[in-house]
Amino acid sequence: MSQITRSFAGLSLLVTLSACTDASIKGNAEDAAEFDTSDSLTVPAPPTLRFDVLPPYNQTDGALLSETFTAQAGEGPIVLEMSTPTRVTGVLTGYDATPQTLIEVPGEVVRVIGRLDAWVPDTIIGDSVVTDDSGRFDLSLVPNEAYVLAWVPESPSDLPMVVALDQSISGRSMDLSQYLDYGVPFVGRVTDSDGDAVEGLPVALVDPATGVTGVTVLTDSSGRYALRTNPGEWMVRVGSAAVLGVPVQELLVDVPDEGVFVPVEYGDLTSDHLVDGEIVNMAGETVRGVIVRLVSRSLDDTPDGSLVTEADTSSNGRFSVRVQPGEYDVYLLPAANSGYSPSRLPEPVRFEAGRSDLGVMTLRPQVTATGSLLNSEGLALAGVLVRAKEADFEGNVFETVTDDLGNFSLAVSEGELNWTFTPSTVSLAAVTHMTLTGQELSEQETITLSEGELVEGRVMWEGEPIRFASIELGDEDDRMYGRTLTNDAGEFSFRIDWR
Helix, strand or coil, rough: CCCEEECCCCCEEEEECCCCHHHCCCCCCCCCCCCCCCCCCCCCCEEEEEEEECHHHHCCCCCCEEEEEEHHHCCEEEEEECCCCEEEEEEEEEEECCCCCCCCCCCEEEECCCEEECCCCCCEEEEEEEHHHHHEECCCEECEEEEEEEEEECCCCCCEEEEEEEEEECCCCEEEEEEECEEEEEEEECCCCHHHHHHHHEEECCCCCCCCEEEEECCCCCCCEEECCCHHHHEEEEEEEECCCCEEEEEEEEEECCCCEEEEEEECCCCCCCEEEEEECCCCCCCCCEEEEEEEEEEECCCCCCCCCEEEEECEEEEECCCCCCCEEEEHHHHHHCECCCCEEECEECCCCCCEEEEEEECCCCEEEEEEEECCCCCEEECCEEEEEEECCCCCCCECCCCCCCCCEEEEECCCCEEEEECCCCCEEEECEEEHHHHHHHHCCCCCCCCCCEEEEEEEEEEEEEECEEEEEEEEEEEEEHECCCCCEEEEEEEEECC
């Protein structure tokens, strides 16, 4: 039999572990049936913590790079050992089928101007570099086994990009030279509902696994586009948010060894489909600088397309935005410091061909959230960072700090907000998260922060502490617990409540 004692938020739990036979399990179950366990204490499993460490370059002379670490909470002091970067060099080359030379040859290998993107997903590890005119590149990367590497050409532009997953970077130096083969043709034509060519639309290939986008070309006067790629699954993206009123289409295509022709059809793209309206406040005064964003749910003439288009209100509170017929969600997005709350019309709106008027729409003001923060001993918590982030819309952030009496008052948007209360590490109070509206938070009046659990450790490199490194602590649920700096001994500490 063994015993484990663990403290949670000031409460010590003594857990007894023993081997059990089937008979003892049955007997214990019968005894437990006499007790009401509805109020029993359930201790959640400690989370996996994420540490994003940004080293001070003035101490390490640029020898270290930003790095992400993970560790299990509740396992004692944590040592974060920074890695010595790997120097990555190489040359980007490719096959040019139409070289500009005086010699008549079918093609030749040339140096390629382009970029190398390198990153480890879900971390801050990574970097990007553009080659020089001779196709050479040079950068430093944190050693890791799970890099995504993407070589994307710019000139010559008719070469396929290469994307590789789960690549290992290690050692003092590595050569990541890459040859871009000529690939296979990916061509097509873009037309509207009348079969006429659509000129000047951007077209690009996207790697569906990583989102890496290759070179962008524009459709010509015949609506044609021509790209090259390697066989496999690719997504072609036609259109751009920069081209107002024209839907973006993303089509998944399985490219065979011989290449592929992909026609793209649009609906009616005439320019006279407009939506007008006016924005006022509760007093009926017009409001300028409000973004009116229309996000399509469905488009009548372009079923495979999606359209996000927007316009700002002018000094008279009015706006006019180009759309395509279909059903849209309408968002009203004032600036975060405007004193107004963002909103979405309660029901989607259908716009037909021609001109539509949304009429006068009213913005509601921000609300004032107030409260008083105490620690587990009932003492006021001064200097707590109070942070509220919109759960929807633009994700605007509002912040303030509690006064000497632990009180705060903060103007925030209406609607649901993700609240984070970050006390100082000497306050014996844990970083706490809540999801509430400003009104709901104010109704609580007093908020008591748990003492939580202490998370502490050191940041080291080659046996030496890293002073004044910036650390951001979060968890696997993307909750942010706070930021701190290491001290002269490379030490850091947080208090967190993972309940």
